[in-house]
Amino acid sequence: MVRERDAMLVHAFRHSTPYVNHHRGSTFVIMLSGETIADENFSSLIADIALLHSLGIRLVLVFGARPQIDAALIQDNIPLRFHKHVRVTDDETFSVIKQVCGGLQLDIMAKMSMGLINTPMAGANLNVVSGNFVTSQPLGVDEGVDYFHGGRVRRVDADGIKRQLDQQNIVLISPLGFSVTGESFSVSSEEVSAKVAIALKADKLISFCSHQGVINDDGEVVAELFPEQAEEYLTRLEELGDDSSGTARYFRAAIAACRSGVSRSHLVSYREDGALVQELFTRDGIGTQIVRHSAEQARQATIDDIGGIMDLIRPLEAEGILVKRSREQLEMQIDNFFIIERDGMIIACAALYPFPEEAMAEMACVAVHPEYRSSNRGDRMVSQIEDLARSKNIKKLFVLTTRSIHWFRERGFEHVEVSALPMEKQRLYNYQRRSKILMKDL
Template identity: 60%
Template sequence: MRTTELVSGFRQSAPYVNAHRGKTFVVMLGGEAIMQSGFRSIINDIALLNSLGIKVVLVYGARPQINAALQQAGLEPTYHNRVRVTDDDSFKLIKQVAGALQLDITARLSMSLSNTPMQGAQINVVSGNFVIAQPLGVDEGVDYHHSGRVRRIDAAGIRRQLDNNGIVLMGPIAASVTGESFNLTAEDIATQVAIKLKADKMIGFNEIGGIVGEDGEITAELMPNAAEQIMLQLEQQDDACTGTVAFLHAAISACRAGVPRCHLVSYDEDGALLQELFSRDGIGTQIVTESAEKLRQATISDIGGILDLIRPLEQQGLLVRRSREQLEMEINQFTLIERDGLVIGCAALYPFPEENVGEFACLAVHPDYRDADRGSTLLKAVIQQARQRKYNKLFALTTRSIHWFLEHGFELLTVEDLPAQKKQLYNYQRRSKILAITL
């Protein structure tokens, strides 16, 4: 029986469906994304998140649409310190643009045509006065007029709508306690909503699908400080980076305030949002408060994950076979690398305290993760443990990875150099090479 790609995809995404159900995501949909031909697919995918039990707050921006409307009306956009100055004439147009976009997005989310991803969907889209604004006022002698910032978020009101399975839709216009309206940025609203709701994720879009590193590839993960350096560099460039810079401003602030992960994905690649959220490696860039990968000591609950990792290598003869019972007894000797709940690497340190040495053993890395030198990471961790135990030497037995150990400072030894207990257990049929490093 042939396993189809559809079946395989379902199985791989199932853990993420379960993990995301009931979580709160704030999606920041910039005006740049709304302009694209793939906008309909993005809306369909956001609706799918809702159908999977994810609580979605959708914050939309309108920067390019507003600029186009102002230009058509013969009005020149005015900025001070990268913030729009919203005078009376421009504010009339801005409200029209924002209102039209709200209606368009609501209509898209209300669609339920046959033969579309929205078939049978009944989504309540809720908009309201969940954001209370205040004016920016005057800065360096420049009056911002109707430009404002977030003063307060009605988090309880938003949660009530989310608990009723609605999608909360927010635009860039918000009311104040004095009954006035102000023009805010989508990134300001998204940031404050994510923080106040204690959201699990914030998601944004740009053209290239993330942040490009020095190697020309999309950087999978950035900590806030590294993201800030990139943001400062991009701010010196032209307006093509506006969407990226806006998201980075929001993501950095949100992460530093406790939002665990902020994702930047492509608005140009069909299904990028789903690939980012429901596959192990994703497709975009994450701004994270801590790495998705964790190096830690193994516990008894990791037995299944370690067995899944080492069984294929045992079958190939690369590792000595270990039973579940043996692993349970030795689990305290193991260090592992975990990524999103999956054990992707492990190694063990077996003690020989009589000779004051340790054995580096059972090194295994998941085949999908062998290109980032995780084996070296595990070796460094085990060497550190051996030094803490005051061992003089660390040895290893291998049949295939001799050069890898030599590159890491190990030297070839003989059977006679092994600790007495290990010497008695040496398998002469297997004929493993013996290497050691002095600590």
């Protein structure tokens, strides 16, 4: 029997390789909420975490236990008491919390020890360690309410965690902290996650929710938020009375981490099988990121970008859409090029060739990666070139095209004759190619 080639698999594997290389040696702090642990997809998520470890990613897992603690307290007829959305943890409550957290810690370790044949974790060798890596202190009394064993993070033993990571161990941290006086306290898993990520200078903080990231008013996933935008979403949740939800708690942790140096915090669904892998190993991901700097940057090209530009324009040159340019030409003209880069890949480019004596300029080599043509990258590139031309006191911008005539006309360019071009460009005009000339007043 002749086996068929799986083109989709090959394509996906090739396109994930840059991320495999980029993430290797990175440190990720992953928040596992109680809801995540309780979901039927948790075993698959553990397998994906094992995959990350096998790819050389240094992992710290911080687990929570809110729903499990609530259920255990209700079963024991112990009232659930909160003040400002923080659990009031008296002796009776804390005894249950310790039992629940201890049990969950053992359950997680057991799942990470699975290595059955015909399972995603077959052959995996995961060493999972825990310890007193988090020093805590009591929350004390607020507005007359004593939190008893409720605490906050005082210090993270970053060096101790790093020693374990250096030995290829996965570090598992519970929502319990220990004090210098020998006491222990219940601590928010989101606060622990944020403080651990900050102390380790982690590359990523990752959390999970029931839906696929942050959903806007149109029902679409918001791919990227800056901390200021995340605060607006958090304020909206607080106004709706949803400020104790998992998403709200993630926002607080991610905003704090982002402003303290953690470059990206991800929020993905724990119900969607493979969401973590798709978020980390595809260019557009699947969930929401809170970022200090956008994953996508528009900038002037440098000599190091020539390979990426060539990869982008070669298919268009082969179709006759763009005029062929040699590598030597690109090297000589690289200062004229501007690009949009996303996670190290050039997804759009354009060049500006000024004719200052006649206050005119040509916009050339406009190209957008096929996977991004349905978005606004082309418009963004044109706007970038127009702004640059205006800064150079250019009054008229023109393009020569054989295929994209209507696209440019929709953006304000009008058809003109060869005689409207600068004299130097008129002499170079290729009458065999018969490119249409479109011009726009700036």
